[in-house]
Amino acid sequence: VRRADGVIALPPLQEARLPNGASVVVARRPGVPLAAVRLLVEAGASLDPRDGHGMANLVAQAARRGTARRTGKEIDDHVESLGSELGAGADEDASYFGLSAPAEFLKDLLDVVVDVATSPTFPIREWERIRRREVAGLAHVLDEPGAVADRAMIQTAYRGHPYGHPTDGRAAHLRRLRRSDAVAFHRRWFGPAATTLVVVGAVDPDAVLAMATRSLGRWKADAPRAPLPPAPPAVERSVLVVDKPDVTQTQVRIAAPALARATPEYFPALVANAVFGGGFTSRLMEAVRVNRGLSYGVRSRFAMSRATGIFFVSSFTKLESTAELVEVILDEARRFCDAGPGEDELSRAQSYLAGLFPLSLETHDQVAEKLADVRLYGIPLEDVSRYREKVRAVTVEQCRELARRHFPLDRGVIVAVGPARHIARSLERFGPVSVIPARKVI
């Protein structure tokens, strides 16, 4: 809902902390007769064992394959016969279970979501099958140059850090994981104190709270809240060429460690990024696509997690213009750090962000995700409700200052996925080049 003063009126929230420590957030919203259910446990891939990358994600996938009360098949049959689809997975900070429920079936579906998150039994045959499927799925990732680039970027920008591996893990690690590892991971990290349940939509908040109390409130487990990962190590300028001999286009990423989501600089970062590499009129889009026709797309982004984050630029171009693309991106970053955005660019980016923000709160699912984020990252609800004035308050000087500290100029890794024999030499002028075969990132 938009108000004249620019404040976004969120639906009234009903929040409760159950006696066992679990948090419940409910928001009633008019609109379509659906309800978004999102249950998050603060146990993500950053807790994966050192030689067990992919554990958190695998645990979430396998959790839905059977509980004390239902087999995996029964769960699928039940949920889908009510017109819904259960989702489960993990990112670096948390594990998620959720679905979009037709409002009339909310009670049944909420019960299933809580059941799989809290009481999975990891039946051995299902565990083995899901593990095989995940390993096989990773093979197909190798055929997607963009996905290979993203994985290589995470691994090099966060080298040695708990965030430094893709959440879906590595094939060699997944093959080693045993069912007993999953049971132990769940027992150690899944508990009510680390759990938040968010329900948004055409619901009666009191009734939802009562349902949540009955199901989630019964859960007894004394898993502690996981410790936050440390600050990432500094990254020197280096170039990683991931060799894919047969592609005809190079995927490029340039990344450096940057900011955690709860940073007080969140809004300057958002606005500076919008000017530099956000919308269709960003500096990067103009330099790379509009003025030179080097790529179909280019963008930059602060990817912010709980403990830390990265700033990265991503794009792609034909093999022969790989070095030119990197050069143009670095030149633009330098130019931005020197002078910051112009007043007109700043004001355009602010209008753009403020104008589009309501569109990110249009559906029940989007609102549920924002509320879950507020919990997970420990950020004020005002980041949502007063988003527009916070965006408008950002200054040219703040943007420039932020860019100087976080744009990947002299440090930061350059990742290029393509045929090494065509592109590696041309990248030597940007830093020491190492070449690895693509299969090394799986």
Place this chain on the structure above:
Amino acid sequence: MMFNGAAKYGPKEFDRLLESRGGSSNAYTSNDVTAYYEDFASDALETVLDLEADRMRSLAVTPETLEQERQVVKEERRLRTENSVFGLMEEQLEALVFLAHPYRWPVIGWMDDIERITRDDCLEFFRTYYAPGNAAIYAVGDLDPDATIALLERFYGDIPARPPPGPVAQGEPLQRGERRAAVRYPSQAAALLAGWRGPPARSPDSAALDVLQTALAVGESSRLRRRLVEEEELAVSVNVSWGWRIDPGVFLIFAELAPDGTPGDVERALWEEIDRVATAPLPAAELRRAKRLLRSSVLHELATHNGVAHALGQAEVLLGDWREAGRALELYAAVTPRDVRRAAEAWLDPARRCVVTLEPEASR
């Protein structure tokens, strides 16, 4: 080229002005339509209509912007087709399913065509198809309908009418036997893409094929996912799409195999499952499940202004009347088990099947 300047708003101005008013814009081309859309805070409506009408009235195609855009589109083709397993396979499949209909050409074009398109080609296409009589506008959201219509008349009213474009060539011959193509590529695992020429969107069978698609491959308990992915572990993923088009649509099945999977086993299982739905009606519980999933998906689409505008436009283009968008739920509700069986039998005939296999080969 539509973002590269017109008479009133020159190069780079379209998005700058729109973004400065709190909006964003994008566009896509499908086999049947090109859609331009803007999302924006509603007080920018006048700006948006001014920008849109300007480019319909007076698009500028300069040699410089055309050359630059040509390079951009070549990068898009390298991204989505030449370096994408699915993109390579899909391009082959469309060329198998259609011998005569222009649907056999990839929407983005063959690389050589992108290279050779001239400024005159662009202008002629623009004059023919970007005419007011060939366009429709949908505005959804926090708007006053009368004031919006008045604004539309103000901005678009003076754009001269042009003759309606001619009909799209038809004449697709009857398919008399399976067609196959192989794509050899240094991929990690095999994959299979199968397709059948279906009815046009207006056919009453369209809704039944949506139900069938849902029963076959939406959700873990769908027939193909349960058998191929869960029970027999022949595939890592299976997806089915039934794409509504003005002329015949294509019913597609895409399966990614496990690295040690055998394409023959996947095909056998797929054809058996297709035969089952073509010979016996869906049990009531499966039909109810599919209808509930479809209802949720319609509700999801209608939950955003963009989704509603899109649904209205699709209904107008594909079904001839935007009002049909409001009938989606009743259309699905009316589908019977017999409809689904009959549609499967009519359209998924083994003799009219087209199959593209991905055969992994060593790197060159």
